[in-house]
Amino acid sequence: MASKTGNAFDFDLFKRLLRYTNPYKLTFYFVAITAILLSFFAVARPYLLQVTIDDSITPKDNGNLIFYVSLMIGFLILEVTSQFFFIYFANLLGQNVVRDLRVNLFKHMLQFKMKYYDKSAVGRLVTRAVSDIETISSIFSQGLFMIISDLLKMIVVLGFMFYKSWQLTLLVITVLPFIIYATRVFQKKMKIAFEDVRTQVADLNTFVQERITGMKIVQLFNREKSEYNNFKNINDRHRKAWVKTVWYNSIFFPIAEMSTSITVGLIVWFGGLQAVNDNPNITLGVIIAFIELSQMLFRPLRQIADKFNTLQMGMVAANRVFGILDTDSTISDEGEKQLQSIKGDIEFKNVRFSYVEGEEVLRGVNFTAKAGETIAIVGATGAGKSTIINLLNRFYEIDSGTIAVDGIDIKDVTIKSLRSEIAVVLQNVFLFADTIMHNIKLDNPDITEDDVITAAKQIGIHDFISSLPNGYHYNVKERGVMLSSGQRQLISFLRAYVSNPSILVLDEATSSVDTYSEQLIQEATDKITKGRTSIVIAHRLATIKKADKIMVMDSGEIVEMGTHDELLLKENGHYRKLYEVQFMAEESI
Known part of the structure; x- marks a missing residue:
């Protein structure tokens, strides 16, 4: 133009x-x-x-x-x-x-x-x-x-x-x-x-x-x-x-x-x-x-x-x-396949990605997650943990490699059907200036108010929501300022759970959450990850221990993979050092 x-x-x-x-x-x-x-x-x-x-x-x-x-x-x-x-x-x-x-x-x-x-x-x-x-x-x-x-x-x-x-x-x-x-x-x-x-x-x-x-x-x-x-x-x-x-x-x-x-x-x-x-x-x-x-x-x-x-x-x-x-900055949505009732198998095969050309954030990442497995990702800030979440949802296009769900390259499926099977709970929760009910349903006609209330009871946060003025119809105002950070995260857990996803992606940070909310979040985490494939950017030792597999990332690469006990046995291993610095005090408490 x-x-x-x-x-x-x-x-x-x-x-x-x-x-x-x-x-x-x-x-x-x-x-x-x-x-x-x-x-x-x-x-x-x-x-x-x-x-x-x-x-x-x-x-x-x-x-x-x-x-x-x-x-x-x-x-x-x-x-x-x-x-x-x-x-x-x-x-x-x-x-x-x-x-x-x-x-x-x-x-x-x-x-x-x-x-x-x-x-x-x-x-x-x-x-x-x-x-x-x-x-x-x-x-x-x-x-x-x-x-x-x-x-x-x-x-x-x-x-x-x-x-x-x-x-x-x-x-x-x-x-x-x-x-x-x-x-x-x-x-x-x-x-x-x-x-x-x-x-x-x-x-x-x-x-x-x-x-x-x-x-x-x-x-x-x-x-x-x-x-x-x-x-x-x-x-x-x-x-x-x-x-x-x-x-x-x-x-x-x-x-x-x-x-x-x-x-x-x-x-x-x-x-x-x-x-x-x-x-x-x-x-x-x-x-x-x-x-x-x-x-x-x-x-x-x-x-x-x-x-x-x-x-x-x-x-x-x-x-x-x-x-x-005229800006051509859209994700290519040329896939014709529809993901429906999937098992939840995930595979990253030699995935490379860079936000800025020439500065790779992921450098040949390879891993698989079987249906129903919970994979915990740990590593220092900037290691590439959140990037995996972004790429699985196709928020960005990978430079090379393949990401597959149930053996199907995610580029071959429609973006709508892909994201319909994945629910994400982010560390920084965004809520619209509307009621709690609207923030959970997001105008999805397939989700009723009864579905929301039933799901809230199942993950243990119904009492918290009911205690608010107007309950589920409480207006949280712009960006959810009327709620604490822990309460906002509980709402995001319910939003993910009620959509009944096949795959759950979770950033479970609780750095600014009170003890009561943290306990509710832990219970909610256990509930919503049960029986579905889950990728968790783990910040708590309890979550890491329960994971079927732990991926340790450093500088855009997976440097170690295994269970909690397996990784602790590696002398001078990345996970063992991280455990000694970050998690040992938590375990003693």
Whole structure:
């Protein structure tokens, strides 16, 4: 997609945007027709004014005067009605386009790899999906059709002016090239200025979103003053970007107004001389009509510049939105096989993977998990434990090797069916600003409230949920802030358990969990891992001991594998060292 910052207008981008009006062709054509009618109604008024002056006021004909005034009122009513339909349906078209575009954008973003979100600021994406798309609606409500309407008015006005007096028209046209040149320069400058404005808006949104989300860190480390100063600098850049647009407006519009005044003066001077010298083609009515016609010629030109500002902002926003729509960062979902009622066998065969090209995180990982087995993964931070979880769910594409479930390469199955058979409990639990029931069901029609309550009783957390205000319908607020970290993790256990997965992936960290919640989590872990294949990033010795197999990872490789007792027998082994440093004190307790 083209992005031509210095150019006044990108027609390829505009044509692409117009495709979103195809489902609303009837509305589009109706708005276009009303724009044409408005251009003719606009000329009717000065023409009737001229006729009224020359045929009624000058000869003092009262009968004609009443007739022409009534005619002007009738045309005014038609013009106002057309204006109403024009504005309403232009805005309606814009909102329809915005709705469809926003839905397409969000649908596209739902398919992105996690790698895309790893590198993208949340605030910037929110800006694209909300304010940028809303700005696009102004292309139709205030930009495109307004400009078309104004251009039609100018064409009809010029044609009528030539018809009435070519001499006065040429006089008006002598000023026109200067206005057109100034408008052209203005448009180019405003395009660059609005690019900067949208960039600064996105930066401001990103900064505010991140600081509000991380306010606890800001206050814990006494960074209030530093972040305040950073915000002042970003906000100042935002102000400067807008001031630049104000500067260009401040120069252009006075020049345009001065040019209009000069034109009126020339009409009065030249037309007055012709009328005094009894030129039959230039009467008092024609002079007054030309004054109004010149205003109608220059006013749309000034408005076109103003509307072009709106159009430019919309086009800049469209360029950014289409930039996301054109981003090819989706996981390939070309598999045709469906996973249903699987046993749960898992095999990693020579799997290599890197988040950043050339920096391998997994280096030829090989292991198998038989149906019903629990495999505990241990190792230092950065060893590659969480990466295995990400790859099994196809959040990322592996560099080479094979990952198979029940002997089927996961690339050959649909992503939906794969993830339907796997449930994940992450260390950092995310809850939506909604009820506990919604956070567990996630609008899955196959899960009833009775299913949720039954599952909660089975894993021993029904009493905890029932003790909350409104029980299962307790609203946990944004990111689940109304619950402790242990309570949030219990909710995530229930969410995984109620989906009845064939494979369970569990990060069972309890570093910030109270003793009571930890006991519930241990009981829940035992319950939900029973009878299903489980891969557990283990942090507690109790879980590790119960595992059928322990994988010890170091620097992206599996360096040891076996049971707890087998691995302890290896002198100077990785697991034995880890046990002596991390787990021995826990066992003694």
